[in-house]
Amino acid sequence: MSLESLAVRFGTPLYVDSADHILERLGLFQRALSGREHLICYAVKANPALAILKLLAERGAGFDIVSGGELERVLAAAPEAVDRVVFSGVGKTAEEIDRALAAGILEFNVESEAELELLATRAKKLKRRARFALRVNPDVFAETHPYISTGLHEHKFGIDIRQARRIYREAGGNRWLEAHGISVHIGSQIRAADPFGAAAARVSQLVAQLRQDGIALQSIDVGGGLGIDYHDGRFDAASIVREYVGAIESALAGFEGRLLLEPGRFLVAQAGALVTRVLNVKRNGRKTFVITDAAMNDLIRPALYQAYHEIVPVRPRAGKSRVVDVVGPVCETGDFFARDRRLAPVRPGDLLVLLDAGAYGMAQASNYNSRPRAAEVLVVGAKARLIRRRETMEDLLATERV
Numbered sequence: 001m002s003l004e005s006l007a008v009r010f011g012t013p014l015y016v017d018s019a020d021h022i023l024e025r026l027g028l029f030q031r032a033l034s035g036r037e038h039l040i041c042y043a044v045k046a047n048p049a050l051a052i053l054k055l056l057a058e059r060g061a062g063f064d065i066v067s068g069g070e071l072e073r074v075l076a077a078a079p080e081a082v083d084r085v086v087f088s089g090v091g092k093t094a095e096e097i098d099r100a101l102a103a104g105i106l107e108f109n110v111e112s113e114a115e116l117e118l119l120a121t122r123a124k125k126l127k128r129r130a131r132f133a134l135r136v137n138p139d140v141f142a143e144t145h146p147y148i149s150t151g152l153h154e155h156k157f158g159i160d161i162r163q164a165r166r167i168y169r170e171a172g173g174n175r176w177l178e179a180h181g182i183s184v185h186i187g188s189q190i191r192a193a194d195p196f197g198a199a200a201a202r203v204s205q206l207v208a209q210l211r212q213d214g215i216a217l218q219s220i221d222v223g224g225g226l227g228i229d230y231h232d233g234r235f236d237a238a239s240i241v242r243e244y245v246g247a248i249e250s251a252l253a254g255f256e257g258r259l260l261l262e263p264g265r266f267l268v269a270q271a272g273a274l275v276t277r278v279l280n281v282k283r284n285g286r287k288t289f290v291i292t293d294a295a296m297n298d299l300i301r302p303a304l305y306q307a308y309h310e311i312v313p314v315r316p317r318a319g320k321s322r323v324v325d326v327v328g329p330v331c332e333t334g335d336f337f338a339r340d341r342r343l344a345p346v347r348p349g350d351l352l353v354l355l356d357a358g359a360y361g362m363a364q365a366s367n368y369n370s371r372p373r374a375a376e377v378l379v380v381g382a383k384a385r386l387i388r389r390r391e392t393m394e395d396l397l398a399t400e401r402v
């Protein structure tokens with residue numbers, strides 16, 4: 001698929017996603033888990049495009065949602081998959097809980113005792129029994145960016161694992177609550193398998209204790225967080241997934257129930273690219289700036305997490321490469337995609353591609369500087385389909401009054 005023709009047809013900045021790549025990744029998890037009952041719950045927040053949700057639902061995936069808005073997305077794209085939805089998040093409102101109860105989701109991943117009480121109250125009111133899993137905080141350290149590490153006591157996420165046994169026991173007395181599973185999620189962009197194994201081992205121990213208490217959980221949800229190599233996209237994804245699943249499986253030996261995973265990034269990051277056009281090349285003293293029509297409002301990861309994205313010209317020009325900063329037009333010094341990066345020569349009008357932008361890219365796009373959000377295209381086989389049209393200024397102004 002020619003990115004140049006897509007850029008001409010749909011304009012820039014443009015997100016381009018590969019359906020085949022996403023399904024290939026899903027298949028890696030499904031095959032690695034073929035020996036046991038499992039459900040892959042795609043973390044919707046990584047890329048919530050309706051077309052991607054539909055694509056994954058058709059292949060049997062479920063969904064991990066973190067808001068009522070994401071539930072509405074699942075209901076819009078794949079209502080038949082609502083019984084494969086797990087609802088995570090530290091601050092669910094009564095309205096969100098009611099909607100999820102009425103829709104009949106698989107389970108609520110509950111993050112505090114207060115939330116469990118609220119869930120019980122709403123379940124009683126709606127006369128719908130609520131399946132829940134406690135999201136425990138296993139106090140496991142995983143090497144990643146501090147903003148996306150979640151598995152330590154100092155983080156806001158989950159219930160202290162030492163309290164969980166008591167809470168499950170107490171919930172047993174409430175007929176509107178069904179202890180369905182247990183869940184854990186230690187963070188994002190984690191490149192090693194060991195922390196996942198360590199978290200699974202702690203959960204597994206708790207599941208065994210609960211069994212002694214007469215509480216038989218049906219599922220263990222080990223969350224998402226498996227990372228990719230942003231510096232070298234050609235790593236062996238299949239063996240990474242096997243190693244990851246292996247670490248979890250060996251920690252769960254003896255557990256007969258269903259295993260839930262919540263991958264986001266690993267499924268969609270490398271399936272997506274952001275195509276942008278060079279507006280200008282300018283020099284300030286000894287620095288050269290390549291100014292693109294995409295900006296931090298389109299892809300905030302470099303500004304937010306000091307993240308690295310490979311940047312390649314669509315049509316490389318001959319000549320000497322140069323060390324440049326690649327920046328957007330937004331009025332922030334933090335609006336950059338790369339600093340002091342060696343890049344082949346580029347001229348105004350050239351197209352650049354930011355690679356591995358499929359996760360937390362479009363998902364975190366904003367209208368900062370009153371910039372309409374980009375269009376998004378899904379490539380299926382040899383066909384490209386517009387799955388999200390470019391926003392217009394009318395879209396941006398529609399909610400406001402003078």
Ligand SMILES: *Cc1c(COP(=O)(O)O)cnc(C)c1O
Binds near residue numbers: 185188224359
């Ligand atoms: C964000 C999140 C995920 C997905 O994380 P990835 O790093 O994209 O795999 C899974 N589960 C929960 C609860 C999350 O908050």
